[in-house]
Amino acid sequence: MTEAATGEAPATAAVLIIGDEILSGRTQDVNTRYIANYLAQIGVDLREARVVPDDEVEIVAALNALRARYSYVFTTGGIGPTHDDITADAVGKAFGVEVVEDPDAIALLSERFTEQELNPARRRMARVPKGAALVRNAASKAPGFWIDNVIVMAGVPVIMQSMMDTVGPLLRSGPPIQVETIEAGAIPEGTYALKLEAIALAHEGVSIGSYPRFSSAGIRNQIVLRSRDAASLDLATRAVRAMLVELAP
Amino acid sequence: MTEAATGEAPATAAVLIIGDEILSGRTQDVNTRYIANYLAQIGVDLREARVVPDDEVEIVAALNALRARYSYVFTTGGIGPTHDDITADAVGKAFGVEVVEDPDAIALLSERFTEQELNPARRRMARVPKGAALVRNAASKAPGFWIDNVIVMAGVPVIMQSMMDTVGPLLRSGPPIQVETIEAGAIPEGTYALKLEAIALAHEGVSIGSYPRFSSAGIRNQIVLRSRDAASLDLATRAVRAMLVELAP
Structure with a gap:
């Protein structure tokens, strides 16, 4: 063990x-x-x-x-x-x-x-x-x-x-930190910030970040979820995807 | 002033x-x-x-x-x-x-x-x-x-x-930090290290670093001199160049 x-x-x-x-x-x-x-x-x-x-x-x-x-x-x-x-x-x-x-x-x-x-x-x-x-x-x-x-x-x-x-x-290793990166595209951070916060609060053990980048096409956002626990990560990822579908124009 | x-x-x-x-x-x-x-x-x-x-x-x-x-x-x-x-x-x-x-x-x-x-x-x-x-x-x-x-x-x-x-x-600014970057090429750091140290010790107010990089041609070194004082920087730079001429194969 x-x-x-x-x-x-x-x-x-x-x-x-x-x-x-x-x-x-x-x-x-x-x-x-x-x-x-x-x-x-x-x-x-x-x-x-x-x-x-x-x-x-x-x-x-x-x-x-x-x-x-x-x-x-x-x-x-x-x-x-x-x-x-x-x-x-x-x-x-x-x-x-x-x-x-x-x-x-x-x-x-x-x-x-x-x-x-x-x-x-x-x-x-x-x-x-x-x-x-x-x-x-x-x-x-x-x-x-x-x-x-x-x-x-x-x-x-x-x-x-x-x-x-x-x-x-x-080195003393452990379960790798797993990452899901979700493209939020042109949906503005300010539009999903409160819903994303609710998801973050509801999914302990999953760290969620939102990262804008400037491209020639305008601002594009990524939401990144990280966790050691695959099941928790999966649940949180589904919640974020569902949120984005709901917000998509 | x-x-x-x-x-x-x-x-x-x-x-x-x-x-x-x-x-x-x-x-x-x-x-x-x-x-x-x-x-x-x-x-x-x-x-x-x-x-x-x-x-x-x-x-x-x-x-x-x-x-x-x-x-x-x-x-x-x-x-x-x-x-x-x-x-x-x-x-x-x-x-x-x-x-x-x-x-x-x-x-x-x-x-x-x-x-x-x-x-x-x-x-x-x-x-x-x-x-x-x-x-x-x-x-x-x-x-x-x-x-x-x-x-x-x-x-x-x-x-x-x-x-x-x-x-x-x-911001409260001051004299810009001036930089001289000298290519030492393929002359190994270990060949010039002691001479370079002597130059560094002799030129107060000039910070001198040696930086190797690996390229397809092998190791190539750069010597970087930094100072706020142009005259000191110039003297130290001449000393490093003279050292490299002396060491060149």
């Missing part, structure tokens, strides 16, 4: 994006959405995301706030060989443990770099907080790491995604 | 993205990056971004943490007519003030909706915390609002962007 089946509350998670390049507007973060979708599929609730600069004090404070609150914290960014890569040191400080060169990480890096290439900068990528387990990935030799409930991953999306594949099967 | 010219520290900011749809992975947030770029151009430092769910307790806690810390907090999302739009109430609670129907907001909505169309759901879009100023936008009639140092905007990007245009000229 899985933990979820015992009725234990679903695992929760936060994402911590580390990097000046996101806050400067240089880089569009796409890691949060990837992790969000990944976690939804394995039934882990992503409850919060934060972006902080490459600043040790900021990283430590955010990490300590998040790891105390959620089952898992996934960080991305700051584990490369350059001076702005300070995540390992910040995580060590957050946990109050020393950051040490990991022999297994050196072995991994040695598969890619000659002894001469494995200079002090590259050896930085083998430094992890004491007690952390390495998180390998198929895209590069430089590992992430996992310490307590914090999973430290690369910022480059293709590497981060490979690291998620490594850690995913080890 | 502007405030910046008096030597006052630059204004700082945080972004607070409100919405289940971001944390579920349904929607890719693009507002953070837009606001980041906008603020960089007017010399405001974006220091943090957070994403929270459509949950009043979470919104209030995040808002109170951020507004105490930064010159400005920009929120996006949760100001539409449906039951999941709870931002106005959460902001009212954060400030401990009542949320009231604003006559000017009703007047704006009346430009778009007939009296019959302006039902209780749509009137919700005219509710703002007492003392807030409306933030109009060119894309829709529904306004955002500004209370103390918190600017509340729509989640739909085109509307949010129009609201930024409304509030931008009213």
Whole structure:
């Protein structure tokens, strides 16, 4: 019997994006959405995301706030060989443990770099907080790491995604969150808002959102229903569809 | 003389993205990056971004943490007519003030909706915390609002962007943050990391980052320098270019 089946509350998670390049507007973060979708599929609730600069004090404070609150914290960014890569040191400080060169990480890096290439900068990528387990990935030799409930991953999306594949099967999972997306088309939100609220109130365990988007054809709305329980989701979905049929011009 | 010219520290900011749809992975947030770029151009430092769910307790806690810390907090999302739009109430609670129907907001909505169309759901879009100023936008009639140092905007990007245009000229601005992006090409980060660190240490007031990306041609690196001071930026940029010439194969 899985933990979820015992009725234990679903695992929760936060994402911590580390990097000046996101806050400067240089880089569009796409890691949060990837992790969000990944976690939804394995039934882990992503409850919060934060972006902080490459600043040790900021990283430590955010990490300590998040790891105390959620089952898992996934960080991305700051584990490369350059001076702005300070995540390992910040995580060590957050946990109050020393950051040490990991022999297994050196072995991994040695598969890619000659002894001469494995200079002090590259050896930085083998430094992890004491007690952390390495998180390998198929895209590069430089590992992430996992310490307590914090999973430290690369910022480059293709590497981060490979690291998620490594850690995913080890997470406490639960029933996947199922989603129904219903096109409300040109029916205005203001027309169905009160009826939709009544449906939301009547269907506990189903989260219902309404999302407008602007297209060349004008505003188009989608209603999105999410639940871990297929039967509840089905009932609520039928109610929303019936409401839209009634309101259709 | 502007405030910046008096030597006052630059204004700082945080972004607070409100919405289940971001944390579920349904929607890719693009507002953070837009606001980041906008603020960089007017010399405001974006220091943090957070994403929270459509949950009043979470919104209030995040808002109170951020507004105490930064010159400005920009929120996006949760100001539409449906039951999941709870931002106005959460902001009212954060400030401990009542949320009231604003006559000017009703007047704006009346430009778009007939009296019959302006039902209780749509009137919700005219509710703002007492003392807030409306933030109009060119894309829709529904306004955002500004209370103390918190600017509340729509989640739909085109509307949010129009609201930024409304509030931008009213913000305490400073010298824009200037950026130099240098292609390091295929020169590996591990080859230049220590030299780049020395350059970063020697050029105070210039922030230097190194960013790899994976392309079909292999890894390609960019070095990005940012500063408010043109002369410092120029010196650091020359140093990085000289380093790369020296390292080029």
